[in-house]
Amino acid sequence: MSDVVIAAEKLNVVFDTGDQPVVALSDVDLTVERGDFVSLIGPSGCGKTTLLRAIADLVPLSSGKLSVNGVSPDAARRNRAYGYVFQAPALFAWRNVVRNVTLPLELMGMAKAERERRAAENLALLGLRGFGKKFPWQLSGGMQQRVSIARALSFKPDLLLMDEPFGALDEITRDNLNLHVHSLWRQTGLTSVFVTHSIPEAVFLSTRIVVMSARPGRVLRVIESGLPADRNLEMRDTPEFLRVTQAVREALRDGHSYE
């Protein structure tokens, strides 16, 4: 069928806060195709997280059309079409790493042997082999977030949604995790939507970068990366990379002067 995984048309999300309504998203259009790695970038309050939460059916739409995997976000959630990675690891402290990763599989009623096989596979994918018996608090922040990515992948979703997953980590850890996410995407070809406020991170990971601006939250510009699919950290100093970075920065600046 179509290769469009996410299709949003004239999306509006308005929060009723009591004193006056806050327009979190205003007439947002977005198309994500299968195999895309799309980053949403913008200043805080631009609605990038809200957009991701709307796709995940964690926030109700005020108006507009949104389809995920060809069905409504609610139906997509019920089909367990996507894995979601939060700003914090949100691991369950009383479960060890393996049992954290198998949590969604338990909820789906999968047999134990299959659950553990999947967990081992995904932990290996994220370089966490041998840490299965550890408890979350025994791991560093970066490792915890990798566990939460493994958990999101465990039930083989069609779509991976990540909401500033590395925002709380230091830059060195962040580089390392960016490599992990990139190689993950290269290996699985998993359609991904990634919220961030770091320009180099967005450029390094994405095939397309959606630049957003605040009050009301809207899409300013969509920038095609054009960089080769295979990437490494050294690339970040090449003129091609800097050109894309420059484009994103200009788009953000335009949005700012717009206010």
Added chain:
Amino acid sequence: MAARWCLAGAVVLVVVLGMLAFGCSVAALVFFARRERLMERLASPVLFGFTLIWLWEMMVVGLHVPFILLPPPSAIARAFVVNISMLAMDFDQTYLHAVLAGYAVGCGGGFLLALAIDRSPFLQRGLMPFANMVSAMPVVGIAPIMIMWFGFDWPSKAAVVALMTVFPMLVNTAAGLAAAGAMEWDLMCCYGAGYWQILIKLRLPAAMPMIFNALKLNSTLALIGAVVAEFFGTPTRGMGFRISTESARMNLDIVWATITVAALAGSISFGLIALLERKVTFWHPSFHRRNSSS
């Protein structure tokens, strides 16, 4: 047999409901202190309370529960009015003497003890396990021994209250004195502040939330201690005496009236301490009003 169980179940249920109903005044106090849209927030507990009291009255009358089992609220109200001077005498004996004296000695003693051992980590490490152990023990059982030592009148009850309240205060004050942040401590040291300056300017204010926790906990403990201590022997007045003798005489309306007095006294003192706490520790995060947008 089955009917007996039914009746007993009804009694237990109604006693539980009744005790809940007596919390009315505190509910009001707590909500007066905290909520913004008062009428809205008060409506459901108040409605619930009236429902309980109504249910109580209806059940007692409707099921023909014998008076000696459970008097209806109307009878309790009557007993309250008729026996007001006796209730006042009991209140004076138990609350104004035993509770207040014991509370003052216990809380003051615990606070001073915590200050006294503050400079000796050795004593702290040694004493704290004992203080924590005592909090788990049935301290009120010491009442007969205190009666033997201090006689039948209120001083023996005050001694029980003091013993019950001293350890919670000691433990909380010690924990509070340790609560000041390392950064603030370093800051004071940078100013060349001495032990007493740091204590008064930094550590005591930082300890206040914990101290108030102990004050609140102790206000409940003190009333319980004084009333229960009277079960072991007292001159012919006092709330504990009244409850135990009138229970034995099946005058349950007077018992419930006394419990009403105890509940009111307990809740009002708790409310006053809570009010004072707000004045003293207004800076504490638990008193910050939450952002309405979140």
Added chain:
Amino acid sequence: MNKIIPVASVLVGLLLVWYIAAYFLNAPQAIALMDPDDARNFWLVVQAAFSMDRPVLPTPDQIVFSLADSIFDYPLNSPRNFLLQTMYTAGTALAGLAIGTLAGILFAVGIVHSRVLDRSLMPWLIASQTIPVLAIAPMVVVALGNVGFTGLVPKAAIVGYLSFFPIVIGMVKGLRSPEVMQLDLMRTYHASQAQVFWKLRWPVSLAFLFPGLKVAVALSVTGAIVAELPTGAQFGLGARLLAGSYYGQTMMMWGALVLASLLALSLIGLVRLGEAGLVYRRGGRL
């Protein structure tokens, strides 16, 4: 481990103070009972003060020996055997604790899942904590006694009511303690309400159940003792305390008090053991 020396020294200090106090409190009576010639001999006075039948303050060794006497010299079914009395009180405390814990957990689940219960019941539960619940003990015993319930039922009811509060308050807090993100996560998995409860709310709340249980245990022993006061029965540590008070039997009072404290401490120990087991299973943290 750096606690052992301070604790031991404080313990020795407390014992020393105890013996000195026992000497000064008991000596006047001891001297009055002694031959005036012997009274001039300090060691004889000390001996007499430390071995009186009805001392003002018995020494720790007197308490220990009198307890040992009662436990080993009388058959287990004799009311003079303190072990029997302790078991009796322990039974009341445990029965009530079971009722209170179960009811507390059920109420908490109801409050967390129903807005109506939360809005109407919760303020009352918090408010009623400030009420001297133990004060109604004699009345409950009398009222239930009138319908033919004597013995365990009224006492367990009192203890149950007492231990109910710390459990329900702790559990409501515990069942509400999952982070928003964790709840969102469960939503992305399309988890049912039962799954959210058993996989998330319940395991989180256990960290709050144990502190509540410790408070409940301490209350349950106090409650059991106080509930035994108005029954006029021969059984239970509370009854022993009261009897000792009536007949001026100092050793009986102290024995009952010490055993009641030991009972409370060992029940708390059991809770701690359960907690430690859970902590172990969770890799070192609750």
